Amino acid sequence: MRDTRASLLSEAEILVRGRGYSGFSYADLAEAVGIRKASIHHHFRTKEDLAGALLAAYAARYDAALADILAQTPDGVARIEAYGKLYLGGVEQGLGCLCAALAVELETLPEGLRRQLSAFFEGHIAWLERVLAEGVADGSVRPGIDPPSHARMVVATLEGALLLERFLAGPAGFGQALGALSAGLRPGSGS
Amino acid sequence: MRDTRASLLSEAEILVRGRGYSGFSYADLAEAVGIRKASIHHHFRTKEDLAGALLAAYAARYDAALADILAQTPDGVARIEAYGKLYLGGVEQGLGCLCAALAVELETLPEGLRRQLSAFFEGHIAWLERVLAEGVADGSVRPGIDPPSHARMVVATLEGALLLERFLAGPAGFGQALGALSAGLRPGSGS
DNA sequence: TATTGCCAACCATCTAGTAGGTAGATTTCC
DNA sequence: GGAAATCTACCTACTAGATGGTTGGCAATA
Numbered sequence: 001m002r003d004t005r006a007s008l009l010s011e012a013e014i015l016v017r018g019r020g021y022s023g024f025s026y027a028d029l030a031e032a033v034g035i036r037k038a039s040i041h042h043h044f045r046t047k048e049d050l051a052g053a054l055l056a057a058y059a060a061r062y063d064a065a066l067a068d069i070l071a072q073t074p075d076g077v078a079r080i081e082a083y084g085k086l087y088l089g090g091v092e093q094g095l096g097c098l099c100a101a102l103a104v105e106l107e108t109l110p111e112g113l114r115r116q117l118s119a120f121f122e123g124h125i126a127w128l129e130r131v132l133a134e135g136v137a138d139g140s141v142r143p144g145i146d147p148p149s150h151a152r153m154v155v156a157t158l159e160g161a162l163l164l165e166r167f168l169a170g171p172a173g174f175g176q177a178l179g180a181l182s183a184g185l186r187p188g189s190g191s
Numbered sequence: 192m193r194d195t196r197a198s199l200l201s202e203a204e205i206l207v208r209g210r211g212y213s214g215f216s217y218a219d220l221a222e223a224v225g226i227r228k229a230s231i232h233h234h235f236r237t238k239e240d241l242a243g244a245l246l247a248a249y250a251a252r253y254d255a256a257l258a259d260i261l262a263q264t265p266d267g268v269a270r271i272e273a274y275g276k277l278y279l280g281g282v283e284q285g286l287g288c289l290c291a292a293l294a295v296e297l298e299t300l301p302e303g304l305r306r307q308l309s310a311f312f313e314g315h316i317a318w319l320e321r322v323l324a325e326g327v328a329d330g331s332v333r334p335g336i337d338p339p340s341h342a343r344m345v346v347a348t349l350e351g352a353l354l355l356e357r358f359l360a361g362p363a364g365f366g367q368a369l370g371a372l373s374a375g376l377r378p379g380s381g382s
Numbered sequence: 383t384a385t386t387g388c389c390a391a392c393c394a395t396c397t398a399g400t401a402g403g404t405a406g407a408t409t410t411c412c
Numbered sequence: 413g414g415a416a417a418t419c420t421a422c423c424t425a426c427t428a429g430a431t432g433g434t435t436g437g438c439a440a441t442a
Contacts, residue, residue, distance in 0.1 A: 004387075020296040022213035026432065038434085039388050047432065096295055103354055104287055104295045105211040114358065121355055146371065152356075152364055153348060153371035160351030161343070163294055164312055167305065173343055180337065180344035184375035195421075217398065229400085230422050238398065 005043045007033045013054055017095035021051060021105050048110055051102065055116045058098045059123070062086065066127050076135020077186050080154060083128070084178040087162045091174045097162050125151045132185075142187045150185070157181050196234045198224045204245055208286035212242060212296050239301055242293065246307045249289045250314070253277065257318050267326020268377050271345060274319070275369040278353045282365045288353050316342045323376075333378045341376070348372050 011032040015024035026047065030037040044050035069082045090096060099120050102109060109117070128151035135141025157177060165173040202223040206215035217238065221228040235241035260273045281288060290311050293300060300308070319342035326332025348368060356364040 018298040020211060020213055020299075022211055023296045023299050025430075027430075035387090036389055037432090038390080041433065042387060045433090096297070100291075100354060101295045103358065104292045105214045106287070106358055107209040108211075108214050118359060121359055125359075145374075146367075149367040149371040149374075152352070152360075153368040156351030156355055156368045157344060157348040158351065159354055160347030160349065163291060163350055163354070164347055165343075167294065167297055168309060168312055168316075169343075176337075176340040177344040177347045180340040183336075183340075216396075218396075226421090227423060228398090229424080232399065233421060236399090 004033065004035065004039075008040060008043055008050070009054060009057055012050055013058065013098060014095065016051075016054065016101050017090070017098050020101050022108070048113065051113055052116065054098060055102070055113065055120070059116070059120050062120070062124070066124075070131075074140075076131060076138070076140035077182050078140075079131045079135070080128070080185060081178065081182050083131075083154070084158055084181065087158045088171060088174060088178075090162050091165050091171050094166055096166055097159055100159055100163055121155060124155050128154050135185075139187060141185050145185065154181065195224070195226065195230075199231060199234055199241070200245060200248055203241055204249065204289060205286065207242075207245065207292050208281070208289050211292050213299070239304065242304055243307065245289060246293070246304065246311070250307070250311050253311070254314070257315075261322075265331075267322060267329070267331035268373050269331075270322045270326070271319070271376060272369065272373050274322075274345070275349055275372065278349045279362060279365060279369075281353050282356050282362050285357055287357055288350055291350055291354055312346060315346050319345050326376075330378060332376050336376065345372065 008029065012024070012029050015028055015032065018024075026037045026040050030040055033040075040050075044053060065086050066083070069079050073079045073082050087097070099117055102113060102117055106114065106117075129147045132141055132145065132147040132150055132154075136143055136145065136147065158181075161174050161177040165171070165177065169176075199220065203215070203220050206219055206223065209215075217228045217231050221231055224231075231241075235244060256277050257274070260270050264270045264273050278288070290308055293304060293308055297305065297308075320338045323332055323336065323338035323341055323345075327334055327336065327338065349372075352365050352368040356362070356368070360367075
């Protein structure tokens, strides 16, 4: 049954996003899923393997969502807003970003996980850079912005907003930050 | 000797900011400071007490810096940039924000620490709101921005940029994000 | 029959925290 | 001034429980 493996991934993600990577244990996960601790090792040999699988699944979900935005939303600022709303689910459920949880423990992270983390964010930055450049070209994004810089800023803002608004002002606070972010990208003012 | 206590605070801060709160142990700290593990308990009864002291000292340092900016920098956007540069030190040393490290483990955090965390960020947001409102009033910040929303956005952006650029592009990447952030606040364009 | 999924029992190591003690400095009281 | 009591800072040795991980076996499946 592939079922248990999927449950393990799903519950582990909730645990990591809620309490951090070092903050959850195989014992917690076993209890959440309803199997014994030793059985987890059958599906994921080590905790590091589990983290890798978690990260890969998380990144794949985001990749699919990014492709979807490109396909369904033509307007530049609307694309950024749609991207921002991907983070909103976390705020609503009180769960931080999986990658942020791992990033905080950077120093203790093995090389493989570090590379996965970097790839995740660099992929998003590249995607945003493209979206912003296209937006500037087609007039849906304010001219005069610097796509590479603004791409970094957009990811940073959303990661930070998710980190903070999870316990500060919730979806309302997140919405304010996202609103201020997209307002600055909308055309309608000079350079 | 107050010396050991200060060393403990200083080394513990480095450890938490580098590897997370659950990611460091009294054994690590004892080794870093050069005393025995048990002696730490003489200065900080529990790990939670230590975290509280860490947070208090961190917040106090920021408070002093914020007051300093108000006193020395009159221009609104320059104030935001000066605020942003407070985070730069972390990027340069490869250390994340202490509060971000704790925020990631929110669910396991005792109430007292949660309140300290919220107070830290709410203080910054209130300070930024004031700086932005004053800047709009005196013309040093672009009119048409919404100070409460933009205050949340500024903290989020800087927290996020510190989180990410620590391992992505370092000070250069952080500088780009900060540049994009302040560019959007500068006057010179209509609403 | 081979594989898959799971389990009980175990292991070495690490965790924060405790108990009890020592040496030296500081304070209190006659 | 000097003895007694107290405090400070640290130590060794320990605890109970958690940690990730291993071994060997059992039952169902394919």
